[in-house]
Amino acid sequence: MSHDDFPTDNPAVVTCGLPYANGSLHLGHLRTYVSGDTYARALDTLGQQTAFVCGSDMHGTPVAVDAKKRDIDPEKFALKQHKKYLEWFPAFDIDFDYYGHTREETNAELTSEIVLELEERGHIFEDEIEVAWDPEASQPLPDRYVEGTCPYCGAKARGDECDEGCQRHLEPGEIKKPVSTITGNPAEYRSRTHKFFRLSDFQKYLQGFIDRVEGTSNARNQPREWIMGELEDWCITRDMDWGIDYPDELPAGRDTLVLYVWVDAPVEYISATKQYSDRVGSEEFDWKAAWKDGAPEAGAPDEADPDAWAQTDSGEIIHVIGQDIIQHHTVFWPSMLRAAGYNEPRAVMACGFVNLDGDAFSTSRNRAVWADDYVESGLHPDLYRYHIVTGSEFVADVDFSWDGLAERVNSELVGTLGNFCYRSLLFAERNYGGTPDAGVSEAVAERIETAAEEFRAAIDDYRVRGLGEAPVALARFGNEYIQRHEPWKLTDDDPEAAAQVIRDCVQLSKALAVLMEPVLPGKAAELWAQLGESGSVHDVGLEAVHAAPPAEFGEPAELFDQLEDETVERLDEQLQARIEAADDGDDADDGEAAGTETDESGADDAGDMEPVTDERVPFEEFKQLDLRVGEVLAAEPIDGADELARLEVDIGVETRQIVAGIKQLHDLGELPGTRIVVVANLEKSELFGVESDGMLLAAGEDADLLTTQADAEPGTRVR
RNA sequence: AGCGGGAUGGGAUAGCCAGGAGAUUCCGCCGGGCUCAUAACCCGGAGACCGGACGUUCAAAUCGUCCUCCCGCUACCA
Numbered sequence A: 001m002s003h004d005d006f007p008t009d010n011p012a013v014v015t016c017g018l019p020y021a022n023g024s025l026h027l028g029h030l031r032t033y034v035s036g037d038t039y040a041r042a043l044d045t046l047g048q049q050t051a052f053v054c055g056s057d058m059h060g061t062p063v064a065v066d067a068k069k070r071d072i073d074p075e076k077f078a079l080k081q082h083k084k085y086l087e088w089f090p091a092f093d094i095d096f097d098y099y100g101h102t103r104e105e106t107n108a109e110l111t112s113e114i115v116l117e118l119e120e121r122g123h124i125f126e127d128e129i130e131v132a133w134d135p136e137a138s139q140p141l142p143d144r145y146v147e148g149t150c151p152y153c154g155a156k157a158r159g160d161e162c163d164e165g166c167q168r169h170l171e172p173g174e175i176k177k178p179v180s181t182i183t184g185n186p187a188e189y190r191s192r193t194h195k196f197f198r199l200s201d202f203q204k205y206l207q208g209f210i211d212r213v214e215g216t217s218n219a220r221n222q223p224r225e226w227i228m229g230e231l232e233d234w235c236i237t238r239d240m241d242w243g244i245d246y247p248d249e250l251p252a253g254r255d256t257l258v259l260y261v262w263v264d265a266p267v268e269y270i271s272a273t274k275q276y277s278d279r280v281g282s283e284e285f286d287w288k289a290a291w292k293d294g295a296p297e298a299g300a301p302d303e304a305d306p307d308a309w310a311q312t313d314s315g316e317i318i319h320v321i322g323q324d325i326i327q328h329h330t331v332f333w334p335s336m337l338r339a340a341g342y343n344e345p346r347a348v349m350a351c352g353f354v355n356l357d358g359d360a361f362s363t364s365r366n367r368a369v370w371a372d373d374y375v376e377s378g379l380h381p382d383l384y385r386y387h388i389v390t391g392s393e394f395v396a397d398v399d400f401s402w403d404g405l406a407e408r409v410n411s412e413l414v415g416t417l418g419n420f421c422y423r424s425l426l427f428a429e430r431n432y433g434g435t436p437d438a439g440v441s442e443a444v445a446e447r448i449e450t451a452a453e454e455f456r457a458a459i460d461d462y463r464v465r466g467l468g469e470a471p472v473a474l475a476r477f478g479n480e481y482i483q484r485h486e487p488w489k490l491t492d493d494d495p496e497a498a499a500q501v502i503r504d505c506v507q508l509s510k511a512l513a514v515l516m517e518p519v520l521p522g523k524a525a526e527l528w529a530q531l532g533e534s535g536s537v538h539d540v541g542l543e544a545v546h547a548a549p550p551a552e553f554g555e556p557a558e559l560f561d562q563l564e565d566e567t568v569e570r571l572d573e574q575l576q577a578r579i580e581a582a583d584d585g586d587d588a589d590d591g592e593a594a595g596t597e598t599d600e601s602g603a604d605d606a607g608d609m610e611p612v613t614d615e616r617v618p619f620e621e622f623k624q625l626d627l628r629v630g631e632v633l634a635a636e637p638i639d640g641a642d643e644l645a646r647l648e649v650d651i652g653v654e655t656r657q658i659v660a661g662i663k664q665l666h667d668l669g670e671l672p673g674t675r676i677v678v679v680a681n682l683e684k685s686e687l688f689g690v691e692s693d694g695m696l697l698a699a700g701e702d703a704d705l706l707t708t709q710a711d712a713e714p715g716t717r718v719r
Numbered sequence B: 001a002g003c004g005g006g007a008u009g010g011g012a013u014a015g016c017c018a019g020g021a022g023a024u025u026c027c028g029c030c031g032g033g034c035u036c037a038u039a040a041c042c043c044g045g046a047g048a049c050c051g052g053a054c055g056u057u058c059a060a061a062u063c064g065u066c067c068u069c070c071c072g073c074u075a076c077c078a
Helices: A026-044 A061-069 A072-091 A105-120 A200-214 A217-221 A224-228 A260-281 A285-289 A323-340 A373-377 A379-388 A404-431 A442-460 A464-485 A487-491 A497-514 A521-530 A542-546 A567-584 A619-623
Strands: A012-016 A050-056 A096-102 A125-134 A145-151 A156-158 A176-180 A188-197 A315-320 A349-352 A354-356 A398-400 A626-639 A647-649 A655-660 A673-679 A686-688 A690-693
Touching: A012 A026, A012 A647, A026 A050, A026 A323, A026 A349, A026 A373, A026 A379, A026 A442, A026 A464, A026 A655, A050 A072, A050 A260, A050 A626, A050 A655, A061 A072, A072 A096, A072 A285, A072 A373, A096 A260, A096 A487, A096 A673, A105 A260, A105 A323, A105 A398, A125 A176, A188 A323, A217 A323, A217 A349, A224 A323, A260 A285, A260 A323, A285 A315, A315 A323, A349 A690, A373 A567, A373 A655, A379 A404, A379 A464, A398 A404, A398 A521, A404 A464, A404 A487, A404 A497, A404 A521, A404 A567, A442 A464, A442 A497, A442 A542, A442 A686, A464 A497, A487 A497, A497 A542, A542 A567, A655 A690
Parallel strands: A012 A050, A012 A315, A050 A096, A315 A349, A354 A398
Antiparallel strands: A125 A188, A145 A156, A145 A176, A626 A647, A626 A673, A647 A655, A686 A690
């Protein structure tokens, strides 16, 4: 690895994945931002010149679709969301040096510049692809403007992603049975010319990159399959008017074409850095030094020497993201940077998900603790920050629950860290009016140095968790130390020894303030003030752990309050009530035979009711569906598939093999004999290598099967 | 199906990359101490054959092979 340990002489940039300007923020999302903030603060403490930047992602079809739903201008809609982020992040002490958005002029300019560079270097080509088209509205239907069935698994899917089925990304033109979300009409396919980025030009480069990029192991491992396999070229334009206009010549006969949102979104990392530079001056932070100095010339790397890049050792760019967007930051983005002559990321830190009491957060089910909920709870942001940063290793999932939070807070923050500082400073203030006049003992100074080493190691290993653990471990040592020396017994017998012990404890407290600052910035500042320190704990370097505190300070206050059981219960009840309210309706009527002990876990339920689709379907169209009563003859799971089951269904005229995503949702053994409703004239598809000839009807995420109420024979037509 | 990650005392986790006396921390349990401190803190104890099976080695939680179960990714869910 060619990089030096931090701090280096280069300016560093820490970024967080851009939040999408169409939704709310919950404690799951916040993991990325808290971790990025913590890491950036720690680098700063080390003396590394650091810019911490981010911005709202304004473009893309979700914003356009959501804005249209509300009948407002997408720009207005996105800006409104953007403003909310400007309040949420500070509420959690997430302190970006610059937080912009992707529609700012700087970003539009830089994005255009980069795309033009790609054009100039010959990395872009045009190709005709079939895209969905709404004949009535007479317009193309990019991404989420079209819904249909997934060509891979047959589930209902959005234009760009099979969001309910196999989760695959769908390239434009892939979706089957496309329906326009604008008019509800069946969409046609039309041939359109689009721009593609020739990712394959960078295959060799990426193979080198993936071995040298630092950060978390998942970021290096997950994209390997792509990079070592065949890279697909990347369609970087969309037929819509919401986005950044394609900066170069449009394909013949085309008047509008915008860049795919994933082209301009990461460029915001650079744009935000530049705007930060512009604001504070390049003396203070030089964005070019971070992003461009030392970068090889634009273009594809020399095939004969794909490692040339690694020699440059410049640009400390660190991306903090969720594990769902690893590919974007380790495949597309580095290729763009390399092609346009920018520095590649030094590290990609990808965190695991946050679970809520063991299960996934679910926005649609309202199964979430929102940023607003936490703010309203009145709990200090540092409590969440500590819990999320130290709750698990960064790459692993971490569980959030109110009582889990209380347990950690009460034992580690209140009992260990807060209590140690409070008892030390209170003792010091009462007996000495501040820091006793004595030197720090060697053993304590060494222990503090060890903690500082742990702090440094956490940074070099990209382990934000270590940044939270180091101070608590030091406080634990402090408690043992004060207990072992019992200064309260010494004040009379051996005042010198007592002063020595308390002097050590005050130094430990000061070291704690410095070490806890990245994870617990608010509480660190309080402690700093209690020590009578002037200036801000945010501005001091790591060496301050050894510097003497002021000789005089006032009476301290408890740093952390106990999180009482009643509070936890109240918060938990609120959460449970909301989840149940959202779930209401799925589990009300299980008229199924008694004795089925199918696990209730069924990951996702229907959630808040989606509104009934506005567009009416003509009866003629409905009649095209041939719905039949069927009787399940056999049901077996499909090996390797998570949810798919293979069913044999008697539909009167014949027996059909149907593949359905119900493996986890039903006790398959109990299915034979059940009468269900089948779409008999659905086109065949192949799922997991098994042909599916028809589709069964089921309600909600739990796949509650539609059955017959009386005794309609298999084969009876359903109307 | 492929790729990646995981399985460690009652619960939650560390250790594994650089193999070495039966293993970390937090919660819980049992006993003791202390009283400066927020019923907090300190000390001691019980409790795990480190998912299963082979193998490498003087020595395996740690390395290899196979298996079981869980989870993620597979081209916009943090």
